[in-house]
Amino acid sequence: MSFFEILQSIIPQAVFFAAPLIFTALGGVFSERSGIINIGLEGLMVMGAFVGIVFNLAFVDVFGNWTPWVSILVAMVVSAIFALAHAVASITFRADQVVSGVAMNFLALGIGLFLTKQWYDKGQTDMVERPFYTTDIPVLSKIPIIGDLFFSGMYLTSYLAIILAFVAWFILFKTPFGLRLRSVGEHPMAADTNGINVYGMRYVAVMISGALGGLGGSVFALTIALNFSHATIVGQGFMSLAAVIFGKWHPLGALGAALFFGFAQSLSIVGSGIPLLSDVPQIFLLIAPYVLTILALAGFIGRAEAPKALGDSYIKGNR
Amino acid sequence: MDYVIEMLNIRKEFPGVVANNNVTLQVKKGEIHALLGENGAGKSTLMNVLFGLYQPERGEIRVKGKKAAITDPNIANKLGIGMVHQHFMLVDTFTVTENIVLGSEPRKGALVDIKKAEKQVKELSERYGLNVDPKAKIRNISVGMQQRVEILKTLYRGADILILDEPTAVLTPQEIKELIGIMQSLIHEGKSIILITHKLKEIMEVCDRCTVIRKGEGIGTVDVKDTDPNELASLMVGREVTFSTEKTKSDPKEIYLSIKDLRVKDVRGVEMVKDLNLEVRAGEIVGIAGVDGNGQSELIEAITGLRKSTSGQIALHDKVISNLSPRKVTQSGISHIPQDRHKFGLVLDFPIGENMVLQTYYQEPFSKKGVMNYKNIYQKAQSLIKEYDVRTPDEYTKARALSGGNQQKAIIGREVDRSPDLIIAAQPTRGLDVGAIEFIHKKLIEERDKGRAVLLLSFELDEIMNLSDRIAVMFDGQIVADVKPEETDEQKLGLLMAGNTVEKAGAE
């Protein structure tokens, strides 16, 4: 394979692999920027995948070709509501945020599988009839080289993920809402004395993270897994959490980190076909994505500064 | 009467504590009104009530004659009340402008109009002579600047009643002077100010009236021109207070600490200490005077092993201790009362008792062969708590729950009790009330009289003048002058600290 061919196969693969992680990691960024640790991303993805699949199966006759889009929307809404559990526990009830997040992971899987058994009478759902499909973008895909690399055979949801990363960056760093949200994660009392509703902001942030986690999970389910079972979401949420930290709590950083994971995974699979890498024992290719991540962190990413108030529950009138 | 603020018979309780009881505070338009009281008297609480952070159990608040229910800082802002908190409410990673506009940002469509915001901040800052850079990040500017940002924050919100909670505790004399200028220009613009401070001199200098709180109870309000510091102090404490600490003449003996040609870089790699030479003898207190940021912190960090020096040498007696680990340095006979008690001095989540052995936990009788002996530890803590008058429910209470003064007394107890040869005390009385200051000063002099060397770092000229036997003026990383307190005055010291030579300072 020529270098170009390799790129041409790696890029779309990296992107579709990364897309669900991007959505979810962006959710993580929102939550953590507001000061709430979100270890429950895995659970939010599970919930999103479950809702996305179930809705798709149930309403495919109603919404026709729009079914996957409506499904991810519904998954977002339901997961946002589900995230309320984390919000109530960690913001209002002052629960340890890590504890609450861990509980979210258990709860989502429990509910998802329990209801699957109730509704389908088996451990996994059927495959959806109408998942997302890739497309070539009209006009753009005709551009030489670039068209083949970036605009052919891509999921629209992947573009959505990338666009959303920029939107998130814009919201967090350019709008009053973003400024306030970040202030709440850095110094909630300062925000409070400036008349910002700390609890309100944190609720909103956690629910956004629920919506985005649900989006990530449902996109994963509707582009890759096509059904829901205990084996649908297995660690993608934790990888997204890693992307949040790897990306230094920045939306574009998280985007980069998720794409990095996508590239590394794709490379490890394409690797066996590349002359230089084909002699490398399989095991090294298999662990390469994870080792590369550690090396990248140790080598040049280094110390990342978390939002200052991350993990602290804010108690009005306390110092 | 044209009171802008009236707080009548306020009562505020916390679980188990009555922080304010029957406190009345009336502020006239255009005055600087001092609020005075010991640590924990309830000053901050009262102001937080006024600012809407706490809700009072009883009492009434009137703003400009109208009864007001201030349930939220937003309401306080709308009523024109602004507050600069004792612990700054600034987001470190934000710029000056972002901090100021946060919560009421000028907008351009959906965006923060940052250009417009910066312009507004610049204008405001020029109008009151505050001189801040709107684009600077908070973490990169000095404490004094940060405080101005806090003031700007209130002005930006259109406050005409400003609450300043202990604004001068963290400032250098120069900065205090500038702050006073700022306050006066604010009054000039028709604003009113409530000022909390433990420094009676400041009250005498700038305030019109003064309200005193003692243990949560309102004691009364006096006209400053009709009173004097002694009266204020006794009103506050409820007994007579002596001010200048009694001390005999020092009797310096052999050299304990000697520093030769020391060079130290700070975190950013900038050389902050440049060829510094200094000696401290047994039985004397050497005060380091200087404007913050002239290398004092780096010097102390280098001596105590927290920072590496790049060249030169530090010796205790005849033993070179440069670049030893903090543990080795303490073991060689140095005690250190750190500048920032929360960050360095204490593990706030440990019981106060365990904090008492933070430097000695690995030695007998507190542990033996790696096994701790908590009985001995708490016994020791108990006796130190008694000896150093640390007010705490018991030795098992978390250090976090103690007031700043009591935390500081605990640290001093711990450090002094180790019978070191050299005590390094960095800003040992920052933010403390007169009673606590008196106590700490007495202790330091006692230690000197026992033949120990004391190196005192303070930005408080009063403290330097009162306590030191010898004053080393530090400027731009060097000791530029070595003077006796009785041969100088604050005026001259100030000039030396600003980088003038001894001759020039003497001439003026």
Next chain:
Amino acid sequence: ACGGASNEEASSEGEGESSEGGSTDFSVAMVTDVGGVDDKSFNQSAWEGLQAFGEENGLTEDEGFDYAQSESDADYTTNLNRLVRKDYNLIFGIGYLLQPAIKEVAGQYPDTNFSIVDAVAEGDNIASITFKEHQGSFLAGVAAAHKTESNQIGFVGGVDGDLINKFESGYVAGAKSVNPDIEVDVQYAESFAAADKGKLIASNMYSKGIDVIYHASGATGNGVFAQAKDIKKNNPEQGVWVIGVDRNQHEEGQIGESNVTLTSMVKRVDIAVQDVATQAMNGEFPGGEVIEYGLADDAISIARTNEEALTEDILSAVEEWKTKIVNGDVDVPSTRDELKTYVDSL
């Protein structure tokens, strides 16, 4: 030796005095691996076998026949014991993962009969059921070799190991038998639950020009189907095919009017389970034996649902090879070593 004693003890306090009221005294149960009885795969198939057996012999669920589901590999032994203590006469362990557990428990309870599916365990009271997946895979390889236009085909395995290697070896052998020059790309996802990796591998294979992929990888295969269907959707003319595994995966391949599932290598665990249960009921329990079910027993077969794709030519070729295998003319390799010898001999 003392296992018998404890067995009696257990039965004296066991709550289900099940066998007495039933139409026969025989009762049978199974323990799933972590997939569960509704995994749409061999666990489900096994359970269907038991249900059919129960129906045939008038047994009632919970008493005459039952299952216990495992949530992790630590649960196998617990579940086996649970069933032993309920006095089932015959207990199946479904899946090679249960092999050590069956062996251990069977040793402790010599009076109960056990049967392990997909693995071999020694013991007088154990009947080992294995399948000649390599035979079915061989036919899948034959079908793939006939279907491919690029002469490149792919294999996606779950976790690299003896069992899946059997699928791989048979498949490669089948394809090479048809056309020795055919290239077979073999990849393992190292997981039965990594649809994303499955999709990456499939995407990579199809983009290299491979047009038929045989997967033996559980839920990882979902990704393979997703990729094939996506290509098909965008380019209905392009030939992309998936060969399913364990059961007929026709439904998984459906996309609009067309279907990417060329065929599936069907493994009828139900037939085997029913068969062994019947033997045991009739007092002919094949204890200590290894029973291999293969093409000859119709326990292994090739699905013919996709008539459009699986043309007459291909079917007749498949039939041809099937006859050769059943007759013993062809000895299908079941390990990589055997495969090597086999390919060299071509």
Next chain:
Amino acid sequence: MFSNRTVNILIPIISVLLGLLSGAIIMLAFGYNPIAGYAALWNGAFGDLYFFGETLRQVTPYILSGLAVAFALRTGLLNIGVEGQVFVGWLASVWVGVAFELPGIIHLPLAIFAAALAGAFWGFIPGILKAKLGVHEVIVTIMMNYIALYVTNEIVRNVITDGEDKTERIAETASLASPWLAEMTFYSRLHYGLLIALFVAFIMWFLLNKTTTGFELRSVGFNQNASQYAGMNVSRNIILAMVISGAFAGLAGAMEGLGTFGYLSVKSGFTNIGFDGIAVALLGANTALGVVLAAFLFGTLKIGALNMPTASGVPTELVEIVIALIIFFVASSYIIRWIILRFKKEGK
């Protein structure tokens, strides 16, 4: 009426009851009989000595993985990598178990030690990266989990065996299995590991609360600056914390390798012993005794749940939901405490 101490004990009990109550409501809502469901759960966990033995067996690794997470948390580190450390511990113990022929008095301790060492090494890497380069331990430990999974599989397949799916059984001399315990519990797989787990819980308590090392570890966990000021070596303590945490996790692996299974097979995914350990630690409030109790609860629910579908038709997933709710309730102890105090006031 209630002292502070009683309140502290009441909170977990109330949380567990609330969790079970919620589970009952869910069962009712879906048409199951909650009494039958919980009876099945109870019988599944304690129905007779066999199941009791199995429950205790399941509790054993949970104690250790819970202690591993708790130990790290006590020193301010979130070790999500316990899962991977369990894997390498399991691998090391089995490897020593099959590779050597030694008298039991040496073989067993050696195998256990190897597991602790392997886990410690797996904790050392994120530890040193955190201490020296400030790399966030959460990402590194997540990555190390995957590396552990794949490397362990590879070693089982191609190093210890020649292309097999699982190792041979460990030599009897390296086994934790106890005929005595097994016989007493009708051949459950209860093994001597439980004693090790309890002993390690004691060690953790002793280490953290009674030794100077523990004092330093806790101090560094709360305030690195003050610890440095007090002459403690902050980096060393961070590394040490991760190493000890990893060693505990490695021992959890040894429980599986030398006790429950006696071999290691190629795994297609995580065992969840490590991830469940996070929940166990948090339920146990990161204290040694708390972890032991939480592990017991966890093991009971997990083993008992297996009996639910057979005996009452309730899907096992219900237990996952109940566990999640219990964790939520424990985490929200603030509100429970508040309610208790309310009652207390009114009771007066």
